[in-house]
Amino acid sequence: MSIPVWSTLQAAAAHVDKMVAALPEPGSRLPEERAELAAVKDTARVLRMRFLETHADAVYDRLTDGRTKGLRIAELLEAAAAQFPALVPTAEQLAADRGRRQADKEGYEIDQGIFLRAVLGSPRAGAHLLDTMLRPTPRALQLLPEFLRTGVLETKSVRLERRDGAAYLTMHRDDCLNAEDDQQVDDMETAVDVALLDPAVKVGVLRGGTMTHPRYRGRRVFSAGINLKSLHAGDISLVGFLLLRELGYIHKLVRGIRTEDAPWHSRTVEKPWVAAVETFAIGGGTQLLLAFDHVLAASDAYLSLPAAREGIVPGAGNFRLGRHTGPRISRQVILQGRRIQATEPDARLLIDEVVEPDEIDAAVARTVDRLRSPAVVPNRKMLNLAEEPMDEFRRYMAEFALQQALRLYGEDVISKVGRFAEKV
Known part of the structure; x- marks a missing residue:
């Protein structure tokens, strides 16, 4: 040196x-x-x-x-x-x-x-x-035997349940409309790891739980994005949230999990994933959808990436969104805060299927059945290899690590989250 x-x-x-x-x-x-x-x-x-x-x-x-x-x-x-x-x-x-x-x-x-x-x-x-x-976390390995026995995993932020060969992961932070913080990122990676490690699981499903918030009481909500109140309080960390989220469970949703039980012809165990959006997917919620193989949405739901309003970089959203929508729409959404309703034509670039709210359960069941085919996993592997080469993802995350760290301490970000916290 x-x-x-x-x-x-x-x-x-x-x-x-x-x-x-x-x-x-x-x-x-x-x-x-x-x-x-x-x-x-x-x-x-x-x-x-x-x-x-x-x-x-x-x-x-x-x-x-x-x-x-x-x-x-x-x-x-x-x-x-x-x-x-x-x-x-x-x-x-x-x-x-x-x-x-x-x-x-x-x-x-x-x-x-x-x-x-x-x-x-x-x-x-x-x-x-x-x-x-891509390797499983120690926490997931510790909890795996109990899940294999019972088919249920409960954490503070998420519930994982195995039914008929599918893993149903439900985000249930009803105190904050599934707004993510360090705790939820840790719980999500644990649940994703367990679902990927369970040989009885063939398909994963992510959905928001039923809320108790007065405005959304009794309704399912997918995600309100980053928890701005936690960010204001100093409880959102670069490593434990912003980087661990992208390089942890979302990375595994796309590429699978590294384990000694992987087949000889693959470095990872991969499974197809379905997302079901109800009410809204804001910020990190929309980022998540870009990593899924099939996205369902209720007809009254909407998507948004309000990065400019919050002042931070929306994870790997800048890397993935344009692949789905093209550059013009990705700039409208990220730079100008455009909200996309599930029923508008451009939404079809991000959502595979729009159904009435009371038809979500049936639509999820149909999709799970379609994705059970043995040919789905090798084909999703090849699609992800073509659409998101690991080297390109690595280079993006390298620059993201520094730019997001700088944004965390931007005066505009601190001012905006301070005003948000005053309203809560």
Whole structure:
């Protein structure tokens, strides 16, 4: 490794730490103090990017013992903090930020974004990390035996039930209209893992549960997207939510799960997935639909990706939406917040079948039966290979890691989620 660059980076990182320690808490700093600290942080970040442009593979190989050990993104960052503390924030720094509102954080996640941009940007290290992220989580492996026995898995955010060879995954955060947070991402990956690992499951179905919210009481709602109240409170993390969501359960919905039980001719166990949208799929809800093999919607439902209004990047929506709709509509939806009603002609680019609300159950059953065919899995594999090559996905996620980290700390985002929280 380049000793001069590393030494300069270490000195710059130490200068940042010394200044942070000398200043008041983030929320109490004067404008000139914030500006001075931001300049010092930017100097260190330029050095991090320069160092990683040359040494990302070497750092990754050191952390993973020459890519013989698989570390998920959180584990990888923890190992990097221990061995290369000037590159990413330490556990103590992250813990200090964790209890703060988003507006009062130091922004250490930006440094995590710089690191992950470099790792994912490397064809060698990035491919290994993506492969590692396809493996089942320890939590799923622990819960799998009970699900195999009972056919039911209950978590705080989702319920998974096996019926007649199909896994029915129901999101039931009725307190927030299935708005996603770190907890729901963890629960979703657990449920997706279990469904993929169960040999008795041939098809997966995702649906929103029945709500108790006064405005939607008694109705099923698919998803309200990211939980903006949690984001304002500082409880939406770059790694535990924004990256884990894309590289965890959604990645597995598309490409399957890496397991020793995979057939000799495939690296993963894949299954077709059906989504049934009722009421609305906002933000992350619409992002999810782009990973499904068949999308059903009630005639009174709508889809939207209000990224411009929220100020963040809509996950892999920018990567996948244009593949479905073409570039013009994807720009209308993402950049201008266009809402698409299930019954309008353009909706057919995103929805396979629109039925009356009371016909959803029957439509789901028909679709599940169609997707049981043994030829479905190899054909979906080839479709996904053609439509979403792993290398293109890797390059997109590399840039997403940094851009989304920067957006988390944008003044416009902090202002918008603050106003949203005041209304709740």
